[in-house]
Each structure stands twice: as C-alpha cells, then as structure tokens.
Amino acid sequence: MKHLKRFHLNAAAIVAALAFGSAPAIADDYPSRTVEIIHQYGPGGGTDRFIRAISEPMQEATDQSFVPISITGGGGVPAFVTFLQRPANGYTLVSISPDDVINHALGRIDLSMVKPLVRIQYDQGLLLVSKDSPLKSVDDILAAEAKSPGGLKVGVTGSAGFDDALIGLFNAQAGTELATVPFGAAEMVSNTLGGHLDMMYEEYGPTRGLIESGDLIPLLLFSDDRLTELPDVPTAKELGYDVTIGRWRGFGIKPDTNAADVETLVALFRDAAADPGYKKIEAENALQYRSEFIGPEAFKTFLDGEIATYTQIMKQLGY
Amino acid sequence: MLESILSAVGYMVGNPMSFLLIIFSVAWGIMFGAVPGLTGIVGVALLIPFTFAFDPIQGMLLLGGVYVGSTFGGSISAILFNTPGSPEAACTSLDGYPMAKRGEAGKALGYALASSAVGGIFGALVLMFAAPPLAQLALEFGPPEYFALAVLGITAIASIGGGSLVKGLIAGLLGLAVAMIGLDPLTGVARFTFGNMMLLTGVSFIAAIIGIFALAEVLQRFAEGPQDSECLTQVSTKLPSLAELLATKATLLRSSVIGTVIGALPGVGATTAAFISYSEAFRWSKTPELFGKGAPEGIAAPESGNNAAVGGSMIPLLALGIPGSATTAVMIGGLTIHGIVPGPMLMQNNADLVYSVFIGMLLANVLMLVFGLRAARLFALVLKAPYQLVGPAIVVLCMTGVFALNNNVSDVAVMLVFGAVGFFLKSYGLPVASFIIGLVLGPIAEVSLRQGLILADFDMVTMISRPIAGTLLVLAVLSLAYGLWGQLRRAKPGGPSDAEPETT
Structure with missing residues (x-):
C-alpha cells in the first residue's frame, strides 16, 4: 500500500514534470491538427497535385495532414474570399500564383491582405x-x-x-x-x-x-534557357521576343499569424521542397529549371515586382 | 490484343487481392455517390493516397471501382428521398422518386441497378474494343458539334413537361437564365451577380438540384400536412422481373450508345449523358405521357446513360491521356503520382495496366449488380420510416452535404433559395425537368457557340454547316417540329389525355 502510494506520488511528479517541461513546447506544438491549403483550381489539376506532392514530406515530418481545399470558379475570387474569412491561427494557407496577381491588378482581390510565405515552383x-x-x-x-x-x-x-x-x-x-x-x-x-x-x-x-x-x-x-527535355525548341528570348513570364506557385498566410508558427511552416516547406521524393516529381514535370525555394521576404519582393509587371501588361492589353 | 486481355485476366487471378479491392471500391463508391455532397470525384480524390500502398494496377482498379460505384450510388438517394446524391443522378429523380413514392421503391432501385450495370458493361466493352477509333471520333467534336449536341438536348424542354408547351418553355428558359449567373466564361466579366462576390462562381449545379429536388419535396410534403402515414405499410421491395427489364431494352441500348459517346467527349460527362439520354428516351417513347410519373424508361435511360459515360470518359484518358470528365481528371493525378505518364503511349507501354482496368471495370459492374440487388431491398425498407423523422434528416443531410462540397456557405444559401424555387415550380405546375435541362445544357450551348464563332471568325454559316454539327442541328429542328405537331394534334381532341399511372 505504502509502495503504491509512493509510486503514485512519483507518477504525479513525473506527470507534473512532463507537463511543465512541455509548457513552452505547447507553442512549438504547431501544427497540432490538419492544415488546410485553399486553392482556386480543380481537384487533380496542377496546383492540387502540387499541394499533394509537397505535403507528403511535411506530413511525414509533423504527423499532421496538409490538405488542398479546392474552391473553383469565379476567376479565383471565391477561393480568396474564403481564405480571408478564416482565422489567423496558422491552419489555413492560400495558394498564390500569377492568376492572383492578375486578379489584384484588375482590382478583383487585394493581395496586401495576405502575407507571402514561400514560393516553390516556377514553371515555363x-x-x-x-x-x-x-x-x-x-x-x-x-x-x-x-x-x-x-x-x-x-x-x-x-x-x-x-x-x-x-x-x-x-x-x-x-x-x-x-x-x-x-x-x-x-x-x-x-x-x-x-x-x-x-x-x-x-x-x-x-x-x-x-x-x-x-x-x-x-x-x-x-523561358530564359532551352529545356534539356526539348533541346530543339527555341525560346522566345533567343528569337528576340522578351517573353519569359511563367506560372509560379507559392503560398500565403494571414498577416497576423503567430511569428513562431510562420517560421515553423517556412522551415517545413523548405525541407519538403528539398525532399528527394518531391524532387523526383518536380523533375518528371521539368519543373526543376526555374523553381527555387524562396522565403517570406524574398517572396514579398518578388510578388511586388510581379504586381508591377502584370499591372502594366493588363493595362497594355486594355483590361 | 487477346494476349493482353489474357495476361490481364492472369494478373487478376494471380492477385486475389484485386477482387477484394474492387468489392471495397465499389461499396466505397456507392456510399460516396449516395450521400449528397460526397461525389465520386471526392471519393476518388480521397483514395489516391491509399493507392501508394499498392502497385499502379491495383491503384487504378481501386479508382475505377469507385467511379463505377459512385455513378450508380447517386440513384439510391435520388430514388428514395428525391435527393440526388451526385449531379449525374439528378435525372434519375425525375421518374425514380415518383415510382418509389407510389410504393414501388424496390422496383425503382432494381431498374436503376440493372440499367446501371447494362450501361456500365456496355461502356466498358466499348472502351476495351474500340477506344482508339472512338477517341478519334471524339476529336472530330469541336465547339460547333458541342453546341449542336446541347441544342438537340435543349429542344426537349418544350415538350418534356408532358402538359403544356408554354409551361415547359417557361421552366426551361428560367433554367437557361439561371445558368447565366456568374463570371462570363469567355471574357471574365461578372453577369447578374449584383456586386455579390460569392455569386461570381455562378449557381453551383449540385446545390441547385439538391434544393430543387430534395428540399422542395420536403417542403411540399410538410405543406401537405401529416396525412400520409398510410403510405408506410405499402412499401414494396419487389424487384422488377426480367420481362419488365427486357421491355426497356431499346431505351437501354440507345442510352448506352449516347452515354458512351458523350462520355468520350472531354468536358462533358455523365450528367449531360443522363439528361440527353432522358430527353431522347422521352422523344422515342410510345408512352411519353408517363414520363415524370414513374416511367421505367425514365429510370433506365439516365442510369444506363450515365454509367455508360463512365467507360466513355475513360476512352480519352487511356487513348490520349486527356480526361473525359472531372473524375478522370483526378485519376490522371493518381497515375502521375505512380510515375506513369498518361498519353497515347500508355496502351503500348502499360498494356497490362490498361487491360486490367478494362477487366476491373467489367467486374465492378457485375459485382455491383450481384450485391446491389440484395442491398436494394434493404435500402427500400428505409421508406418505412415515418416521414416526420426522415424529412428533417434529409434537410440536415442536404445542408451539410452541400457545404462539404466546396466548403462554401454560399452554396448552402443557393440550396435554400432553390428549395423555394423548386417549391414554386411545382406549385405552378412548371416542369422541373425542363428547368434542370436548361441549367445543365445552357452553359455548354453558350460557351461552345461563342468559342465556335470565334474560331469561325464570326461566320455562323461556316460554323453550322460542318457535317456532324449540321446533322445534329437538323435533327434538333425536326424533333422540335415533330414534338410541336404532336402536341397540337393531341391538344385538339379535348385537352391533353392524362393517362393514369398503372397501379400495382
């Protein structure tokens, strides 16, 4: 009986120690549930597949799911509006691509309401x-x-x-x-x-x-350079037309998300983008040439540049 | 080819696991089809991660089985509760529910199941033996042909309500008008959105049909008051006899052909196939006045059509690597994850995979028939539950289902609004079928007309004088004229003769 009591006390001490020990870790516990990634394209499309591919290594690392949520139609506006309605708790991301930049340039959405997180793919x-x-x-x-x-x-x-x-x-x-x-x-x-x-x-x-x-x-x-897969296909650039814009894919998050969670996410994405399994999928789609992982600051700078570029293009085209 | 088939059969026999996978996937598919909001697309997408555990052949068997099962599954809830579980089953509600409502739920489910299996097996056989030539035929279909096809289907709206030409047109044109809401598909300009961001997507088709069919029915049943408890004892789980099934053989064959061809066209799928099969069945029927009141042909046509479209939509996927439907688009994603490049070389480089998929789809249909017939009797018993309990449950299921579809609250609002729309359509005797056909085929007609005009440099004559498009359009005009003539002739001797639905 005495023994048992002692054991109980010890157990309580251990539990308390564990609880205390993990107290600061609670903040580091992120992500502790499923993270949803909203995008405006159909299930099975390029972006949907990209999210599934990049989230494979992230799920292994965290034991949590990262699932693509497809909200199609309306030129991507409903997907973006849905993202804006979600709380800034780090569990909702939104995919960002040139389509969103164009929507911003046309005044359909406001990209300043999203914090650029990472850019991963850059296609041609x-x-x-x-x-x-x-x-x-x-x-x-x-x-x-x-x-x-x-x-x-x-x-x-x-x-x-x-x-x-x-x-x-x-x-x-x-x-x-x-x-x-x-x-x-x-x-x-x-x-x-x-x-x-x-x-x-x-x-x-x-x-x-x-x-x-x-x-x-x-x-x-x-693109800037020819593809190894298609050595005989000339680039617009070498023929004298400076058209190198390509579709890139990145993610954004609500601006007032906890900074530590943002850091965790960026690190997760950085590791996932370098994962051999993901790299293989990237190479199968000839995506490795211009894709380069960039973090929040570089992505912000890049995004501002893209906004300027597309605003000018859309104006030229008479939109 | 025979060699490939034999080798695929050998693979299946050598891997008994495949059979288990097919049984599981068909059951999984039926469930995803039957629950409103959980469509086959979602069912396939959710299973893709599980295919990592299997080799590509087993993975594709799994996805193919879900596709087959989900296309039939939608008809269960469509027949029992007037709640199409998936868009392709919307058409099955039109006659399936009236038949179930008069106490013959088992018969309605039996018709749906047998027609699904016939259509599915037909589609799978065509896929097996004629995929490359049919894929080539599908490539002949440009925007003018899509336009003509949609027009041919739309001409049915005038006559399909059975009663009055004017009411059919009103309902059909309302459907066409609703289909215009949202971003202009070609220029991206907002139409009829009244500044509402969420209307930019347009009216979600599945939210609209669930509102029109399911919610409107619940509203009407409750509006009628709690007097129909006598219905409860009359639920028959009797299945249709072989002779009754054989009586629909012409409809089955016609709809299977229509479904396979439409399925093979990229961008239009099982839903369009079901509606065009239905309107053709109506046009060719000897008893068109029974449509909408529980006609066996009205169940056989859409169910064989939409299941044949499953095999059809695999044709461009396997022969060309381009998806014939939204579900096959998800399957392409599944293939690429396994390192298989979908494209014209697939049949040569991965013959084992392709032929196993063929065999798997045939098996899936046969298994569905065997197990489904037993399950159908059980499902039919659900109708014995008092409607005072079933009704509210349907409303809850519809709301959650419609929300789950796109994670979008505005879809729930759309469903509620269309519940009221459906209620008023019924109250004023406007045919729901015409409204839905306008809603389904309107966008296809509009987009393909405008695409076709751009391609033809806005020369209408060039556009409609192409052989396939021209033939289809002439057929549309002829059938419209024939329908009008028939109605005028019928109208003369003292009003439309409403034949009593047979009571068994």
Missing part, C-alpha cells in the same frame, strides 16, 4: 501545335499572321488570366494578333489535336505524354 510554358498542323515553326506562325492578322486561334485556359497575359505580351513583341479562345484544360487539348484550334498554350508537365508520342509538337518555349 510552350506554344504547341498538332502533328498535322501546317504550322511547323515560329516563322510559319509569323508568316500566317502577316497574311491574315488575327487568323490564328490559340487555345488557353481561363479567361482574362495568366495565359491571356502571356499571349498578349507575345503579340505586342512579335507584332502578331493571335486570338485567344478559353477552354477547359482537357477540351483545349482535344480541340488542338482535332484541328479545331491552330495551337495551344500549356506547360510541359501536363502535355509530356502527348509530346513524347509526337501528337503535339512544341514550337516555342517561354
């Missing part, structure tokens, strides 16, 4: 034609446009979004009048393959299978 896009297309090179495009300006139709995804900005920028530089036609991602591909569209704009990852089989031919790359 391609102009692609079907294998049966009479257009075999950029010169063919320029010749066709010189003959009948505005005759060529480019399939893009989204309306008044990133793809439109990029094609508009190319038009301004190359003196062409390529007309964009918005489609869903899948219909854009089927309409290009079926010859209803003259060409389409898309990143390498989603079109890799059709490029490898020879059904889609990339004619032009919008």
Whole structure:
C-alpha cells in the first residue's frame, strides 16, 4: 500500500514534470491538427497535385495532414474570399500564383491582405501545335499572321488570366494578333489535336505524354534557357521576343499569424521542397529549371515586382 | 490484343487481392455517390493516397471501382428521398422518386441497378474494343458539334413537361437564365451577380438540384400536412422481373450508345449523358405521357446513360491521356503520382495496366449488380420510416452535404433559395425537368457557340454547316417540329389525355 502510494506520488511528479517541461513546447506544438491549403483550381489539376506532392514530406515530418481545399470558379475570387474569412491561427494557407496577381491588378482581390510565405515552383510554358498542323515553326506562325492578322486561334485556359497575359505580351513583341479562345484544360487539348484550334498554350508537365508520342509538337518555349527535355525548341528570348513570364506557385498566410508558427511552416516547406521524393516529381514535370525555394521576404519582393509587371501588361492589353 | 486481355485476366487471378479491392471500391463508391455532397470525384480524390500502398494496377482498379460505384450510388438517394446524391443522378429523380413514392421503391432501385450495370458493361466493352477509333471520333467534336449536341438536348424542354408547351418553355428558359449567373466564361466579366462576390462562381449545379429536388419535396410534403402515414405499410421491395427489364431494352441500348459517346467527349460527362439520354428516351417513347410519373424508361435511360459515360470518359484518358470528365481528371493525378505518364503511349507501354482496368471495370459492374440487388431491398425498407423523422434528416443531410462540397456557405444559401424555387415550380405546375435541362445544357450551348464563332471568325454559316454539327442541328429542328405537331394534334381532341399511372 505504502509502495503504491509512493509510486503514485512519483507518477504525479513525473506527470507534473512532463507537463511543465512541455509548457513552452505547447507553442512549438504547431501544427497540432490538419492544415488546410485553399486553392482556386480543380481537384487533380496542377496546383492540387502540387499541394499533394509537397505535403507528403511535411506530413511525414509533423504527423499532421496538409490538405488542398479546392474552391473553383469565379476567376479565383471565391477561393480568396474564403481564405480571408478564416482565422489567423496558422491552419489555413492560400495558394498564390500569377492568376492572383492578375486578379489584384484588375482590382478583383487585394493581395496586401495576405502575407507571402514561400514560393516553390516556377514553371515555363510552350506554344504547341498538332502533328498535322501546317504550322511547323515560329516563322510559319509569323508568316500566317502577316497574311491574315488575327487568323490564328490559340487555345488557353481561363479567361482574362495568366495565359491571356502571356499571349498578349507575345503579340505586342512579335507584332502578331493571335486570338485567344478559353477552354477547359482537357477540351483545349482535344480541340488542338482535332484541328479545331491552330495551337495551344500549356506547360510541359501536363502535355509530356502527348509530346513524347509526337501528337503535339512544341514550337516555342517561354523561358530564359532551352529545356534539356526539348533541346530543339527555341525560346522566345533567343528569337528576340522578351517573353519569359511563367506560372509560379507559392503560398500565403494571414498577416497576423503567430511569428513562431510562420517560421515553423517556412522551415517545413523548405525541407519538403528539398525532399528527394518531391524532387523526383518536380523533375518528371521539368519543373526543376526555374523553381527555387524562396522565403517570406524574398517572396514579398518578388510578388511586388510581379504586381508591377502584370499591372502594366493588363493595362497594355486594355483590361 | 487477346494476349493482353489474357495476361490481364492472369494478373487478376494471380492477385486475389484485386477482387477484394474492387468489392471495397465499389461499396466505397456507392456510399460516396449516395450521400449528397460526397461525389465520386471526392471519393476518388480521397483514395489516391491509399493507392501508394499498392502497385499502379491495383491503384487504378481501386479508382475505377469507385467511379463505377459512385455513378450508380447517386440513384439510391435520388430514388428514395428525391435527393440526388451526385449531379449525374439528378435525372434519375425525375421518374425514380415518383415510382418509389407510389410504393414501388424496390422496383425503382432494381431498374436503376440493372440499367446501371447494362450501361456500365456496355461502356466498358466499348472502351476495351474500340477506344482508339472512338477517341478519334471524339476529336472530330469541336465547339460547333458541342453546341449542336446541347441544342438537340435543349429542344426537349418544350415538350418534356408532358402538359403544356408554354409551361415547359417557361421552366426551361428560367433554367437557361439561371445558368447565366456568374463570371462570363469567355471574357471574365461578372453577369447578374449584383456586386455579390460569392455569386461570381455562378449557381453551383449540385446545390441547385439538391434544393430543387430534395428540399422542395420536403417542403411540399410538410405543406401537405401529416396525412400520409398510410403510405408506410405499402412499401414494396419487389424487384422488377426480367420481362419488365427486357421491355426497356431499346431505351437501354440507345442510352448506352449516347452515354458512351458523350462520355468520350472531354468536358462533358455523365450528367449531360443522363439528361440527353432522358430527353431522347422521352422523344422515342410510345408512352411519353408517363414520363415524370414513374416511367421505367425514365429510370433506365439516365442510369444506363450515365454509367455508360463512365467507360466513355475513360476512352480519352487511356487513348490520349486527356480526361473525359472531372473524375478522370483526378485519376490522371493518381497515375502521375505512380510515375506513369498518361498519353497515347500508355496502351503500348502499360498494356497490362490498361487491360486490367478494362477487366476491373467489367467486374465492378457485375459485382455491383450481384450485391446491389440484395442491398436494394434493404435500402427500400428505409421508406418505412415515418416521414416526420426522415424529412428533417434529409434537410440536415442536404445542408451539410452541400457545404462539404466546396466548403462554401454560399452554396448552402443557393440550396435554400432553390428549395423555394423548386417549391414554386411545382406549385405552378412548371416542369422541373425542363428547368434542370436548361441549367445543365445552357452553359455548354453558350460557351461552345461563342468559342465556335470565334474560331469561325464570326461566320455562323461556316460554323453550322460542318457535317456532324449540321446533322445534329437538323435533327434538333425536326424533333422540335415533330414534338410541336404532336402536341397540337393531341391538344385538339379535348385537352391533353392524362393517362393514369398503372397501379400495382
């Protein structure tokens, strides 16, 4: 009995010690439940897949889930509004991409209400034609446009979004009048393959299978350097058109989130972005060339630069 | 090809685990289809992390089974509670619920299940033997063809209500008008949003149909007062006989073909397939006046159509690497995570995987039929519960389901508003079917018309004189004229003859 009592006391002491010992750790306990990442794209789309891929190593490290929440439609505004309605407790992130910058430039949302956290991916896009297309090179495009300006139709995804900005920028530089036609991602591909569209704009990852089989031919790359995967595809830059903007993917958080939690998150993302499993997925989609992990300060600077760039582009395009 | 099939069968026999996976995934899919708000897309997306534990073949079997199960599952709640669990089951409510309401729930579920299996097996067989040519056919469909297809479906709104042409048109055009709300799909300009941020997304289709069907029905039942307790004892769990099922064979075949082709078109899927199958079944039916009152064909058409669309939507996925539907888009994500590049080379490089998926989908349909027939009788018993308890439970389920869909409170508001809309449509005798067809097909018609016009440099004649588009449009005009003529002829000898629904 005495023994038992003593044991109880000891146990109580241990429990107390544990409780005290862990008291400061409670703040470090973050994340102690599921973190939701709101994005404006469909489930299974590039961003949704990106979030699932990057959160794999983070879940291993923390034992907590990081789940993508897809709120589609409305040009991304409802997704952003939903994020703003969430509390600043570190358990809701929002994906940030050039589409959000364009929404900001058009006055649809206010990006100053979100704190840039990290930028991870930086993609590069391609102009692609079907294998049966009479257009075999950029010169063919320029010749066709010189003959009948505005005759060529480019399939893009989204309306008044990133793809439109990029094609508009190319038009301004190359003196062409390529007309964009918005489609869903899948219909854009089927309409290009079926010859209803003259060409389409898309990143390498989603079109890799059709490029490898020879059904889609990339004619032009919008980046600084050629891709190792597509050594024969010229960049717009080397042809004299300074169009290098690409789709990047990062995350933001509510501005008044606890600073320690923000640090924890940034470290988690930094480790995840360097994880071999994630790196492999990145390489399969040819995303490794321009992707570079940047933290809150660098991302903020980058974002301000992007806002200036896109505000100017959208103004040029007459939006 | 035979070799690939045999090798795939060999794989399945050598891995008994596959059968367990298919059974589990079909059951999982039925559950996700049946619970409002938990669609097959969510069911597939949630299982993707679990596929890491299996090889790619088993992973795809799992996802394919969920897809098959969820497409049927939606019809259970559509028939029993007038609550379409998923958008593709909305059409099944139109005749499934009236049949269940007159005490033949078992029969309605039996029709749905058998038609689902027939459509599903048809789609899977076409996928197996004709995927490459059908994928090529799908590529022939540009915006003008999508437009013509949608118009063909929309022409049904005028006649489908059975009663009056004017009421059908009013309801159908209201549906088209509601479909205009939100950001303009081509220019990104806000339309009819009245400055409300949450309306930018437009009216969520699933929130709208759950409101129109489920909530409106609860409202109406409660408005009628608590007098229908006599209903309780009349629930029959009797399944339809083989002869009754065979009587719908023409509808089954037609809808299976329609469903497979529409499924193979990227961007339109099972929901569109169900509605076009339904309107075609109506047009070809010898007893169109029974539609909306529990006609067997009205269940057989959408269920075989939407399940055939499952196989159909796998055609562009496996033959070209582009998704034919939202669910297959999620499956592509699953493939890439396993390091498989979806594209035209998939069938050559991963023949084992592709053929195992074919066999798996066939098996999933057969298993669904075997287990479903037993389950259907059990499900039908739910109707014995007093409506005073079931009604409020349905309302709670709808609210949580609609919220879970997009984590969006405004969807719940949309559902509530459309509950009232549905209540008023019914009160004024406006056909719900026409309204929904306008809502589903309106956006497809609008977007593809405008895309087609841009592509044709705004030359309408070039656009509609393409062979497939032109044929479909001529068919639409002819069927509209035929329907009008029929209605005028029927109207002459003293009003529309409302045939009594058969009472068994």
